[in-house]
Amino acid sequence: MSNLLDLVVSGLGTGAxxxxxxxxxxxxxxxxxxxxxxxxxxxxxxxxxxxxxxRAGAPFWLAxxxxxxxxxxxxxxxxxxxxxxxxxxxxxxxLAIATMALSIALKESVKTFYSAEAQPFPSIAxxxxxxxxxxxxxxxxxxxxxxxxxxxxxxxxxxxxxSTGRQMQAAAQNPTVARIIGIPVERMVTLTFVINAVLVAxxxxxxxxxxxxxxxxxxxxxxxxxxxxxVGGFNQxxxxxxxxxxxxVVDNLAAAYVSTQYRAAVPLALLIVVILFRPxxxxxxxxERTV
Amino acid sequence: xxxxxxxxxxxxxxxxxxxxxxxxxxxxxRGAITTVIGPNGAGKSTAFKAIFGLLKLRAGRVxxxxxxxxxxxxxxxxxxxxxxxxxGRNVFPExxxxxxxxxGLVAAPPDLxxxxxxxxxxxxxxxxxxxxAGQQASTLSGGEQKQLEIARGLLLDPKLVMIDEPSIxxxxxxxxxxxxxxxxxxxxxxxxxxIEQNARSTLEISDYGLVLELGRTRMFDxxxxxxxxxxxxxxxxxxxxxxxxx
Numbered sequence: 001m002s003n004l005l006d007l008v009v010s011g012l013g014t015g016a017x018x019x020x021x022x023x024x025x026x027x028x029x030x031x032x033x034x035x036x037x038x039x040x041x042x043x044x045x046x047x048x049x050x051x052x053x054x055r056a057g058a059p060f061w062l063a064x065x066x067x068x069x070x071x072x073x074x075x076x077x078x079x080x081x082x083x084x085x086x087x088x089x090x091x092x093x094x095l096a097i098a099t100m101a102l103s104i105a106l107k108e109s110v111k112t113f114y115s116a117e118a119q120p121f122p123s124i125a126x127x128x129x130x131x132x133x134x135x136x137x138x139x140x141x142x143x144x145x146x147x148x149x150x151x152x153x154x155x156x157x158x159x160x161x162x163s164t165g166r167q168m169q170a171a172a173q174n175p176t177v178a179r180i181i182g183i184p185v186e187r188m189v190t191l192t193f194v195i196n197a198v199l200v201a202x203x204x205x206x207x208x209x210x211x212x213x214x215x216x217x218x219x220x221x222x223x224x225x226x227x228x229x230x231v232g233g234f235n236q237x238x239x240x241x242x243x244x245x246x247x248x249v250v251d252n253l254a255a256a257y258v259s260t261q262y263r264a265a266v267p268l269a270l271l272i273v274v275i276l277f278r279p280x281x282x283x284x285x286x287x288e289r290t291v
Numbered sequence: 292x293x294x295x296x297x298x299x300x301x302x303x304x305x306x307x308x309x310x311x312x313x314x315x316x317x318x319x320x321r322g323a324i325t326t327v328i329g330p331n332g333a334g335k336s337t338a339f340k341a342i343f344g345l346l347k348l349r350a351g352r353v354x355x356x357x358x359x360x361x362x363x364x365x366x367x368x369x370x371x372x373x374x375x376x377x378x379g380r381n382v383f384p385e386x387x388x389x390x391x392x393x394x395g396l397v398a399a400p401p402d403l404x405x406x407x408x409x410x411x412x413x414x415x416x417x418x419x420x421x422x423x424a425g426q427q428a429s430t431l432s433g434g435e436q437k438q439l440e441i442a443r444g445l446l447l448d449p450k451l452v453m454i455d456e457p458s459i460x461x462x463x464x465x466x467x468x469x470x471x472x473x474x475x476x477x478x479x480x481x482x483x484x485x486i487e488q489n490a491r492s493t494l495e496i497s498d499y500g501l502v503l504e505l506g507r508t509r510m511f512d513x514x515x516x517x518x519x520x521x522x523x524x525x526x527x528x529x530x531x532x533x534x535x536x537x
Contacts (some may be wrong), residue, residue, distance in 0.1 A: 166390050167397060170383045177381040180343065181443065182366045182398025 005135040007252050013141030014210070015248020016148025017043075020203040021225035022232065022240035023152065024196035029234060030172040031192040034084055035096040038103035039200065040222020045106055046071045046204035047121055047213040048114050060122050068201040076197030080190055103218065110215040123209035144206045151202055152241050155195070159237065168192060220264070224251070227271045233284020242283055246270075296321045296451045296482040297342070297373075302351035304341050305506075311337040312351070313506035319451065320499055324473060324483040326514065328490040328523075329503035335486045336378060338503065339453050343368060343375040356450060369398040372450035378459060378486075381440050384429035388420055388439060391428045395443035403447075413442040434465035441472065451482040458487060470496050494518045 021043050028034040036042070050067035054060060083102060087095040125143035129136045159165035171178045171188035178185050203221075211217055224247055232243025247267045254266035274281065295318035305311035311334045319325045327335050340346040342353050344363055353361045355371055363371075382391050392413055396406045414421040417438045423431060428439060437457055444452060454473070458466040473483050474496060487493035494500050500517030502510040510517060517523055 163393075163397075166386060166394065169386060170394055173383045173385055174381070176345075177377075177383070178394075179345070179365055180375055180377065180381070181395055182369045183394065184366070 003135065003256075005132065006129075006137050006141075007256050008249055009137045009145065010141040011249035011252030012245055013138070013144040013148075013248070014207070014252065015228075015245035016145045016152075017203045017207045017244075018221070018224045018228045018248050019241045019244025020148055020151060020199045020206075021221060022228035022244045023155065023237050024199040025225050025229045026232075026234055026237065026240045027172075027192050028196055029229075031168070031189045032080075032084060032088065033092045033095075034088070035092070035099065036196075037096060037099040037222065037226075038106060038218075039225050040218030040220070041103045041106040042071075042075050042197070042200040042218070043203045043207060043221045043225070044213075044215065044218035045075065045110065046201040047208035048110055048119075049074075050205070051119055051121065051213060052114070064124075064205060067205075068198055071201035071204075072194050072197045074197075075200060076194035077190070079197070080193040084193070103222065107215050107218060114215070116215065118212040118214040121208040121213045124205060125209070140209070144210075147202075147206060151199070152237075155199075156237060164188075164191070223264075224248075224267065227267045231267075231271060231274045231281060233281025236281070236283045239281050239283030243281070246282075294321055295319060296356055297484065298354040299338070299342060300352045300354075302338060302341055302348060302353075304346055304348040304351070305337065306346075310349075311506050312341060312348075314351075315503060315506055315508050317501050317503075317508045317511055319482055319484045321482055322477065322480050323498035324477050324485060324496065325499040325501055326485045326487055326490070326493045326497040327501045327503060328487065328494070328517075329509075332505075333503040334506040335503055336455050337506075339375060339377070339455055339484075339486065342453065343373070366398045369447065369449075370400060372448075374444040374447075374449035374452045376440050376444050376452065376454040376457065378455045380433070380436055382428040382431070382436050385427055387425055388428055388431065389414070389424040391439055392420070392443050392446065395446035399447055409446050413446060417442055433460045434462065434468075437461065437465070437469065441469075445476075449481065451484060452476065453484045455486045456488060457485075458489060458493075490523070491518065 021039055025036060025039050028036050046067050049070045050063040053063040053066045058066065083098055084095060087098045123140060125140040125147070128139045130139050130142065131137070159169055167178070167183045168188045168191060171183055171185045175185050178188075207221065225244070228243035228247045229240050230243070231246060232241065233239030247270070250270060251263055251267055255263035258266065297319040300316045302312040302315045303310065311332070315334060315338055327338070329335050337346060341348050341351070344365055348361065351361070352359060355368070355373055358371065360368060360371060383394070389410065392410050396403070396409070399406060414424055419435050420439055420442060423435070428436065431439060457469050461469065470493075473485065477483055477498070485493065485497070494514045494517055497514040500510070500512060500514045501508065502517065502523060510520070510523070
């Protein structure tokens with residue numbers, strides 16, 4: 001049982017990464033009814049952007065900054081202007097299908113133009129392990145978890161404590177009324193896309209040292225983020241956090257105690273149970289929409 | 292300075308292919324309560340939306356306080372002194388009451404310094420909002436939500452308040468309080484343009500009455516004259532002014 005703690009901590013580490021992607025996912029849904037099926041590829045891509053910048057000779061820290069900025073421009077602004085805005089006019093479903101196409105395009109582009117091989121990626125977290133109550137715990141997982149929590153707390157403070165954050169919430173909760181009292185709704189929606197792009201870039205920075213940079217790595221991440229968002233409650237930032245951490249831990253424990261072959265099935269089983277018994281998610285509120 | 296705070300000319304517009312406004316023209320006199328009445332589908336709410344730039348007009352002009360504001364952005368309209376309170380629930384359910392009200396300052400001019408005091412004064416004016424200032428707006432009763440919308444709308448001292456059926460879903464007592472408040476506003480020099488289903492009791496507290504039918508203006512007069520006109524009663528029973536006149 002001594003490695004139970006280590007399993008939980010490393011689960012929390014990957015869970016924090018899932019949570020970042022899941023939070024971005026729910027933010028896009030809340031402000032613009034965008035279901036981004038390319039979210040996994042959005043996490044995969046920034047690592048390659050950073051690798052490309054490093055290949056050009058930049059140090060790691062500069063590559064991180066440029067990678068995050070490029071991500072904000074491409075996965076935030078360009079994604080919204082070039083894909084979401086034109087497609088959303090045709091409805092939520094055409095947009096969702098377009099994001100599926102985008103996920104394939106991103107995956108294949110990386111494979112074709114960068115490499116089909118998995119690439120090593122430097123870690124911002126220290127390696128080694130820490131001894132807690134006699135159990136050895138991965139220092140990297142602990143740091144990743146801490147970093148993820150700090151990002152989520154910062155995001156929550158921004159949303160709740162600043163005027164811009166509250167305007168974003170208002171634009172998501174009731175866009176018509178937001179417009180009527182003079183909130184620049186369109187600008188708030190754009191800001192959400194930029195925030196999502198930064199979140200996925202940070203998730204990319206954290207996850208890639210663990211699983212390597214590979215064109216196909218978005219597949220698992222996308223499903224995990226999607227499941228985390230639904231399990232936690234699709235309309236809640238804190239729900240996505242809880243969902244992400246839960247999926248991370250359950251996934252890790254399942255791999256150790258059930259079977260590595262079935263580990264991917266366990267989060268999906270959890271998803272089915274949640275949808276059957278608590279469709280609004282663990283932290284979510286029931287949502288009504290007029291069609 | 293014109294005697295009308297708001298003047299619309301020949302408004303034509305609707306939703307998609309459907310035309311609701313068929314050339315409506317009317318005025319809202321300055322410093323008065325004007326009530327818009329008319330059967331369902333007459334274009335009352337649509338006219339409000341068009342004035343507030345939420346509906347693209349196919350033709351027509353909107354003059355506010357002497358300036359042409361046709362198709363202006365909501366921010367510009369608010370800055371010019373226009374406030375629009377639509378039908379139904381218009382709060383942000385998961386934000387606190389205080390934060391909901393504070394958002395009424397979003398379109399404030401950059402040199403506004405007393406925003407925080409204005410929010411406090413708004414909370415003082417509505418004791419039940421003050422009591423629930425820290426709670427989520429979703430916990431308010433229907434009447435309290437309407438109060439919140441009014442408090443938020445008055446934050447920037449509008450010159451004209453356009454309010455669409457404030458009495459829907461309110462208790463008779465709340466309706467009276469709301470009407471009293473509109474009258475108090477009028478007495479302070481604020482103009483009010485009001486839509487109400489309950490035409491008789493609303494016209495009784497109004498200065499002017501405006502009758503819309505099929506997207507056109509049918510009548511505009513002092514409220515007591517509109518109230519006394521037999522054709523108005525007939526109109527609300529499903530007839531039309533022409534039919535009655537013939």
